Amino acid sequence: xxxxxxxxxxxxxxxxxxxxxxxxxxxxxxxxxxxxxxxxxxxxxxxxxxxxxxxxxxxxxxxxxxxxxxxxxxxxxxxxxxxxxxxxxxxxxxxxxxxxxxxxxx
Numbered sequence: 311x312x313x314x315x316x317x318x319x320x321x322x323x324x325x326x327x328x329x330x331x332x333x334x335x336x337x338x339x340x341x342x343x344x345x346x347x348x349x350x351x352x353x354x355x356x357x358x359x360x361x362x363x364x365x366x367x368x369x370x371x372x373x374x375x376x377x378x379x380x381x382x383x384x385x386x387x388x389x390x391x392x393x394x395x396x397x398x399x400x401x402x403x404x405x406x407x408x409x410x411x412x413x414x415x416x
Contacts, residue, residue, distance in 0.1 A: 351386045
């Protein structure tokens with residue numbers, strides 16, 4: 311695209327936004343499309359969710375981290391066959407096996 315064509319297109323878009331009464335409705339439709347697009351998880355978001363779930367993070371924590379509603383996260387996990395039950399965090403270190411472990415509850 312030549313520089314002149316870019317300039318003409320830019321001027322036309324600016325005129326549309328500034329003076330066309332249809333712009334308000336068009337802007338609302340664009341905003342609604344953005345919201346609808348956020349009703350699913352991308353592949354990278356799914357990986358992040360699964361990683362946080364394996365560490366025992368709650369849905370409300372994950373929601374704040376990636377910016378997607380917890381209902382959407384639950385629905386997407388359920389549709390893909392992942393459990394939505396609470397997850398215990400993985401232990402970082404193993405407990406020692408001395409005689410005092412005999413007093414631990416089973």
